[in-house]
Amino acid sequence: MVDVSEELIASLKQKAVTLRKHIIRMTHNAQSGHPGGSMSAADIVTALYFHVLRVDPKNPTWPDRDRFVLSKGHACPVWYAALAERGFFPVEELLTFRKLNSRLQGHPELGTTPGVENAAGAEGQGLSFSVGLALAARMDHKPWRVYCILGDGEQDVGQTWEAAMASSKYGLDNLTAFIDRNGIQQEGRTEDIMPLEPLAEKWEAFNWHVLTIDGHDFRQILAAIEEAHRTKGRPTAVISRTVKGKGVSFMENKIKYHGAATSDDELKLALAELEAQEAAI
Amino acid sequence: MTAGPWKMESQRSYFGKALIELGRRNPNVVVVGTDTTESIKTIDFGKSFPDRFFQLGIAEPNMISVAAGLAAAGKIAFAATYSVFGSAHTYNVIRQNVAYTNLNVKIFCSHAGLTVGPDGATHQMNEDIALMRGIPRMTVLVPADGPETAKCVDAAAAMKGPVYCRFSRTNVPTITSPEDDFAIGRARVMRDGSDVTLIGCGLMVARCLEAADSLKRAGIKARVINLSTVKPLDTATIDRAARETGGIVTAEEHTVVHGIGAAVASAIAANHPAPIAMVGVQDVFGESGEAEELLRKYGLTAEMIVDGAHDVMKRRDRK
Numbered sequence A: 001m002v003d004v005s006e007e008l009i010a011s012l013k014q015k016a017v018t019l020r021k022h023i024i025r026m027t028h029n030a031q032s033g034h035p036g037g038s039m040s041a042a043d044i045v046t047a048l049y050f051h052v053l054r055v056d057p058k059n060p061t062w063p064d065r066d067r068f069v070l071s072k073g074h075a076c077p078v079w080y081a082a083l084a085e086r087g088f089f090p091v092e093e094l095l096t097f098r099k100l101n102s103r104l105q106g107h108p109e110l111g112t113t114p115g116v117e118n119a120a121g122a123e124g125q126g127l128s129f130s131v132g133l134a135l136a137a138r139m140d141h142k143p144w145r146v147y148c149i150l151g152d153g154e155q156d157v158g159q160t161w162e163a164a165m166a167s168s169k170y171g172l173d174n175l176t177a178f179i180d181r182n183g184i185q186q187e188g189r190t191e192d193i194m195p196l197e198p199l200a201e202k203w204e205a206f207n208w209h210v211l212t213i214d215g216h217d218f219r220q221i222l223a224a225i226e227e228a229h230r231t232k233g234r235p236t237a238v239i240s241r242t243v244k245g246k247g248v249s250f251m252e253n254k255i256k257y258h259g260a261a262t263s264d265d266e267l268k269l270a271l272a273e274l275e276a277q278e279a280a281i
Numbered sequence B: 001m002t003a004g005p006w007k008m009e010s011q012r013s014y015f016g017k018a019l020i021e022l023g024r025r026n027p028n029v030v031v032v033g034t035d036t037t038e039s040i041k042t043i044d045f046g047k048s049f050p051d052r053f054f055q056l057g058i059a060e061p062n063m064i065s066v067a068a069g070l071a072a073a074g075k076i077a078f079a080a081t082y083s084v085f086g087s088a089h090t091y092n093v094i095r096q097n098v099a100y101t102n103l104n105v106k107i108f109c110s111h112a113g114l115t116v117g118p119d120g121a122t123h124q125m126n127e128d129i130a131l132m133r134g135i136p137r138m139t140v141l142v143p144a145d146g147p148e149t150a151k152c153v154d155a156a157a158a159m160k161g162p163v164y165c166r167f168s169r170t171n172v173p174t175i176t177s178p179e180d181d182f183a184i185g186r187a188r189v190m191r192d193g194s195d196v197t198l199i200g201c202g203l204m205v206a207r208c209l210e211a212a213d214s215l216k217r218a219g220i221k222a223r224v225i226n227l228s229t230v231k232p233l234d235t236a237t238i239d240r241a242a243r244e245t246g247g248i249v250t251a252e253e254h255t256v257v258h259g260i261g262a263a264v265a266s267a268i269a270a271n272h273p274a275p276i277a278m279v280g281v282q283d284v285f286g287e288s289g290e291a292e293e294l295l296r297k298y299g300l301t302a303e304m305i306v307d308g309a310h311d312v313m314k315r316r317d318r319k
Helices: A006-030 A035-040 A042-052 A073-085 A091-096 A126-139 A158-169 A199-205 A218-230 A264-280 B011-025 B043-048 B060-072 B083-088 B091-099 B128-133 B146-158 B204-217 B235-245 B260-271 B291-297 B302-318
Strands: A067-070 A146-151 A175-181 A209-214 A236-241 B029-033 B053-055 B076-082 B105-110 B139-141 B163-166 B188-191 B196-200 B222-226 B229-231 B248-255 B276-281
Touching: A006 A035, A006 A042, A006 A073, A006 A091, A006 A218, A006 A264, A035 A042, A035 A073, A042 A073, A042 A146, A042 A218, A067 A073, A067 A126, A073 A091, A073 A146, A126 A146, A126 A158, A126 A175, A126 B060, A126 B091, A158 B060, A175 A199, A199 A209, A199 A236, A209 A218, A218 A236, B011 B029, B011 B043, B011 B105, B011 B146, B029 B043, B029 B060, B043 B053, B060 B076, B060 B083, B060 B091, B060 B105, B076 B083, B076 B146, B083 B091, B083 B105, B083 B128, B083 B163, B091 B105, B105 B146, B128 B139, B128 B163, B128 B229, B128 B248, B128 B260, B139 B146, B146 B163, B188 B204, B196 B204, B196 B235, B196 B302, B204 B222, B204 B248, B204 B302, B222 B235, B229 B260, B235 B248, B235 B260, B248 B260, B248 B302, B260 B276, B276 B302
Parallel strands: A067 A146, A146 A175, A175 A236, A209 A236, B029 B053, B029 B076, B076 B105, B105 B163, B139 B163, B196 B222, B196 B248, B248 B276
Antiparallel strands: B139 B229, B188 B222
């Protein structure tokens, strides 16, 4: 376990609640989008953007920045929220999400949104894209690292495993993949739609260094990243056990909130719950 | 293949050599491949620049996305394989990771069209031009011969954004010279004429030249245009041909559905409607056979181009 201060953990917790409030507001305002999978990934994204990633909001295309790739593109509300809170663009812009002429498209678009590093929406392409980035960093002897978040539904996609093979073939120890293991995809439980278990053993069989953590525990998230940095000659997969819709009781583990926004009444309840959590930190 | 007066040469060899020369000049060029690297001649780049070459196995979607990632980090990434794998199996990856992102990925595919030969319909990609020209931001190139294939490599690397370039497995007649001008977006008039226009791409340009010779013997002056860029289309050259000759025959080793015939027809319909005949694969799959046998059986011959020319002239004059 990494030695991190109580203050750091508290500030990350605060930030994660802030991101979840943005996610709820953005998807409610758009009356569409994918809150459930955005909220399950919120703690990992918070740890990366507010403690780990070397990025410069004033210079989003700084060549030596770390790269964050969101393979599960439908979870972009959490990415946009993190980028806005990190200063890549104004927080007020978040409410343009999914609206005409917005820089915040329904799924990530490269080149439009400051800080966005890849286009995603069709599942299963992000890890391959990350492999290309990681190969380029190594070729140029650059220290920057690549972090990719994949959904667990994306483990259905053949290309994910093509990328897994290529990553270990080239021993990409500058690449870390988080698998947001919330157990739910669009039409149901992952184990009903297409059973994934034993998932850790699958990644191990593909010659990855594999860790399994609670994806809502900042100490475990930061420890996993540390271990990934220490691991040489192999990429690291962090299977992160998460809860879809994490943070709002009536949304947690509900298939419905994969791709449905809250109603006006639900919005109030959700924000009240999150504010109570914020006050308790 | 019948060659007229021309030397028969491999586009793949020109491609492989051009890639190495480009690699020597530009250290930013990288190449990815998928278990077809020997056949498509990228393996030679790999021998010259082992650190800039990645063999990714039989995994074309991954190859395209890896190329996109390399390009996103500032590389000029060439992804090369057979056209059926490189354009069809990868379509949505190209769309989302290469074109939507507008990255410097250059997809170069050999084994396009019927002349793949005995491998049969699974390998005879007659729909790739249609697929690729429908994607926004994509540049689509079809070099007529070896020297043009080499020029496509340099021109693709020099421009910003995604490129798809397709060429043949079989040796094709060399009808251009290394000294000839080449620019993406410019159709080249290979022969002037005022009675009818023959517009071809790839190995069908040579057949257009043969057809023009045959029409000349009948007193018909045919203009021949080499349409080596399918997108962006050189509408000025095509409009002028429609206006000045009043009839067009297109010839492509590709389906007539959404191929160059369709592209030319759309262009002239907007400005100078003229009768058009399309020589190409008539919305069917191919089969096993030798290259030349297949071209004959599926009507991709100089004779069919001549027939098309008579047909459009008849329709034009009936007006």
